[in-house]
Amino acid sequence: MKCENLMKQGQSIKHSLHKQDDIMKNKYRIRLNASIDASRFLLRQGLPFRGHEEKEETGNNGNFVELLKYTVEQNEDELIKSIIGEIDHDVFGLLVDESADVSYKEQMAVVFWYVEKSRIVKERFISLTHVSDTSSSSLKSAIDSLFSKYGLSITKVIGQGYDDASNMKGEFNGLRSLISKESTSTYYVHCFVLQLQLVVVAVAKKHFVVGGFFDMISLLLNVVGTSCKRKDALRESHKEMTEKEVNDGEHKTGKGLNQDVSVQRPGMTRWGSHYRTLLRVVECFSYIVQVLECVQKDGADDSKRRQTYGLLSYVDNFDFVFYLQVVVHFLGVTNILSLALENKDQDILNAMSIVASTKRQLQKFRDDGWNSLMLKVSSFSKKHSIEELDMKEDFLDTRRRRKKTGVINEHHYKVKCLYAILDLQLQEFYDRFNEVNIELLICAASLSPIDSFSQFDHSKLMRLSTFYPSDFSQGECMSQYRHRMFSL
Template identity: 65%
Template structure:
């Protein structure tokens, strides 16, 4: 209502020189933000006070830009008006938000009026807030399959209804319709794929042609985990491997001992002519900790266990004989005793053989250029190999 206090009126009162300075100042902040976003770097620093030697990436990069460009230097930081430096956290967030809006708009324009698939997953961030990530999968005008990340929405709970409301809100914001969605893909959680009340069913009620596809690679991992857990001997084997990682991998000193022992083994093998040398060969190895939902990581852990076995035995013997912690010494004794049993050798070779087949399939299923006919063929081939192992192995 007060025309004299409007932004338009305030800009009209400025001289052309002041307007040009403002544009240079804003452009400098935008260029710095573009670079940091492109590199995935944080903006803020722990200490942005005047006496700080490192004020964070945004201010430091702006300072560097000013040092390289005389026109920018004259109008930014100390040379800018105190109330118009274009460096405050709210301004930084506004610029980032504008970039996000433009990128999302370009993705939606790329889809056009065509159909697309909806990929959704939820996870907690570092602040323990549930976040829902949304990805669109579509075929562009050149016939290339693309996947584009379009946003993250905070959800107070991960029930299927809450996720559906968040998706509706995102679609309404960008003028999209569920009628254009022809495919949906989630993980195996009940709130996602539930037959009666899951997100899958809620979307199908609005559009009956939205076919659901469970991630093939994730299905494979779930099958391997479920089968392995049914066998107590296999479960006991992986428990001992987990204990090994805690005993050997929980200390920097023991990790260094393992690396040093492996280095000496490699040097001895090279000097004897038993090990070849070349680009990419004989890299430093360490034990990798597997994750419960990715059994491909268990396969890599077992491969490292085989490669480092003699070195691991040396470290365990040192812990057993020279260790200070009584608990660790007792655990090292138990591991050494188990590692010299037939059961250990048998289950190590068995799981390596089985996980070798499933790991190859898992990698193939996760390829970006995979087509469903080839995927079905690979699944059938792997099943035949495992059945042959079961019958003749």
């Protein structure tokens, strides 16, 4: 298929290169010229291009590869100097990450983010530096050495972007705080998409029962989805049930409806996939139970049958239904925000608006979402013949059956479960999407050139100036304020 695509005019190298901008074309040209120069040198000298070994662990990957590496090393300083020349003593953002290489040596990657003279936003890799360890002090020392080497000042850094590790973003002792002490206007803004993922992760980790729920879902998918035979059984059960419901008039037919089903394992770093997986569990619950019952009856060994018995006992329970509906709801609310943040065309103001809207929806669900939640729980329980609990009866803790809890079911599930989960999530939201960062981004959005600067707002620019007191004196701000008031 790839060979056929290459034969098409729209897929040719010439056509693909034509679609690139001038910056990308120049990069391709530099790489191509380096390869041609290396080839010419080897041909003139009558040297072989390849070596006997070209493995990752070998110290010599052949003349051609080693000559290219040497060329890169000789031009590294010149390349960095040209990048610094584009910054031209102006402000820039600092992106840092740390990781170990294949030999387990700790390394620090440094990237600059800046606007060059022609008003093009650029993100350029600067250095991959070996560090003795990944403590915040070691990383800061390595950055100081790099800045000193190229005559840069930490006071020109106005933005920081790191991962969520404590040595990076720690408010008191992290790299973020060490740099902020030298430049108070160096604001730390973490990737909002990843922040949202971490909100959900934090809830799963901090709430014991929710964490256990995700563990059991993972085990359930392992049992149902790892065997081709079980996948076929799931599809066959779905097909038979769908045909029956269509004949009974319970299901509509049409294009795109009643398609083949499968329950995919979610990706650990993409919690939006957990939402899709749980929706499929809700949809296919009857078929999943049938497959589990078959495995319990005809399992290959006793351990598999015992495991399946435990799963059947877990899903045939009010607690499972309750937490399934709660988790599906809050993942559904956050999924809307996740999709919006992943949209490359999303503007800052709209993204911040959706963040605020998500917080309001979660708070509203906490305040008056109990009745609607219990209707969903009751509907699901009746459909699948799962015993419901009387919310006015005393709550029985199955771990301590002899000890009275002193609370009714409604208080336990409403206060200790639903409120506890939502309070954790709301707290994580306010911690990770803090008001300073949001206000900073909203003010900066007033400088957007989209639609002929339609978002321009003088008051927001005045507010933005207060974030950078070293760049805008109080006298300048007051002068602009009086000018604005006079023009009004």
